[in-house]
Amino acid sequence: DAKTTQPTSMDCAEGRAANLPCNHSTISGNEYVYWYRQIHSQGPQYIIHGLKNNETNEMASLIITEDRKSSTLILPHATLRDTAVYYCIVRGTIYNQGGKLIFGQGTELSVKP
Amino acid sequence: GAVVSQHPSRVICKSGTSVKIECRSLDFQATTMFWYRQFPKKSLMLMATSNEGSKATYEQGVEKDKFLINHASLTLSTLTVTSAHPEDSSFYICSARGKSGAAEAFFGQGTRLTVV
Numbered sequence: 519d520a521k522t523t524q525p526t527s528m529d530c531a532e533g534r535a536a537n538l539p540c541n542h543s544t545i546s547g548n549e550y551v552y553w554y555r556q557i558h559s560q561g562p563q564y565i566i567h568g569l570k571n572n573e574t575n576e577m578a579s580l581i582i583t584e585d586r587k588s589s590t591l592i593l594p595h596a597t598l599r600d601t602a603v604y605y606c607i608v609r610g611t612i613y614n615q616g617g618k619l620i621f622g623q624g625t626e627l628s629v630k631p
Numbered sequence: 632g633a634v635v636s637q638h639p640s641r642v643i644c645k646s647g648t649s650v651k652i653e654c655r656s657l658d659f660q661a662t663t664m665f666w667y668r669q670f671p672k673k674s675l676m677l678m679a680t681s682n683e684g685s686k687a688t689y690e691q692g693v694e695k696d697k698f699l700i701n702h703a704s705l706t707l708s709t710l711t712v713t714s715a716h717p718e719d720s721s722f723y724i725c726s727a728r729g730k731s732g733a734a735e736a737f738f739g740q741g742t743r744l745t746v747v
Contacts, residue, residue, distance in 0.1 A: 552735065561637070561724050561738035562675070605674075617728060618665060619736055621675040 521545065521608045527626040530600075536593040538625050540606030543587040549610050551582060552619065553591045555602040562605065562621075565591065596629045603627070633659045635727045637739025644715055644746055652710045652742045654725030660705040661727035665736065666698070669722040681708055715746040 523541040530536040542551060550569050554562040566573055566580045568589075573580045579592040593600055605624040609617060634657040644650050654664060663682050667675040679695075681687040681702035689695045697719075699711040708727075712719055722743055728736040 554738075556675075559722070559741070559743075561635075561741045562726075564735050564737060567735055617663065617736075618677060618680055619726065620677060621667075623674050 521549075521620070522606045522622050524604075524606055524622065524625045526623065527628070529628050529630055530593075530596045532598060532629055532631050533595055536596040536600065536627060536629070538591040538593075538604050538606070538627065539588065540590070541588045542606070542608045545586050545608050546610075549608045551580065551586075551589050552607045552609055553578070553580065554605045554607065554619075555600075556605070556624070557602045565604075596627075598629050598631065601627060601629045633657075633727075633729075633737045635661075635725065635737045635739045637725050637742055639742060640740060641743045642745070644744070646716055646746055647714055649711055649713045650715055650744060652712075652723055652725070652744075654708045654710070654727065654739050656706050656727040656737075659727075659729050661708070662705065662730050663728045664702055664708040665726040665728075666700060666708075666710050667724045667726065669724060669741075675724060678710075712744065715744070717746045720744055720746045 550567050552567040553565040556562045566578050568580045582589045603624040603626050607619050636655045638653045666678045669675045678693045679687045679689045681700050683702050683705050687700035702708040722741050724741040725739045726736045
């Protein structure tokens with residue numbers, strides 16, 4: 519079963535920051551937080567992942583709370599092409615459950631002009 | 632990110648026939664590959680996990696004799712849907728991951744299977 523809770527849907531204005539929350543209150547110490555997104559009828563695209571520290575890459579920033587029970591994915595300047603379903607997934611390493619990704623329902627982000 | 636190629640992207644087959652879907656990691660060695668299926672407006676459902684050179688591990692409720700998985704090399708895994716029926720029509724997606732403990736997984740573009 520998925521170990522995360524996300525809002526079903528969110529809207530964001532083009533050019534503004536999109537902040538997507540995720541609750542993972544049962545996360546264990548060796549589990550990472552991963553974010554993927556899926557544009558309609560395509561395979562999921564990796565965005566970012568982290569363990570404890572905040573992370574940033576060319577696509578997004580990941581903010582993880584100190585107790586690690588929740589996180590926020592930030593798309594700094596959303597564009598129409600960022601419209602997709604965003605999945606927050608908690609995953610162990612290959613030494614823990616084989617490192618498999620179990621998808622929840624995700625958040626459907628609509629970026630509007 | 633790394634590239635995972637899935638083929639074919641779309642296939643239509645007759646009921647009772649078998650269909651093979653290929654998943655290749657193009658620029659890295661995939662020690663583990665995962666197969667998912669996705670119904671319209673639903674999330675991805677993990678079907679099985681395969682490690683190179685060993686038998687696949689299937690999730691509960693997935694018939695291993697119907698969905699044959701072969702992971703013969705570090706760059707190729709195949710999923711064969713045997714004796715396909717209309718209810719097997721779905722979007723099948725593979726994912727591949729490298730060796731390191733927390734390595735992220737990369738996904739293929741998916742295969743739309745329609746059984747008529």
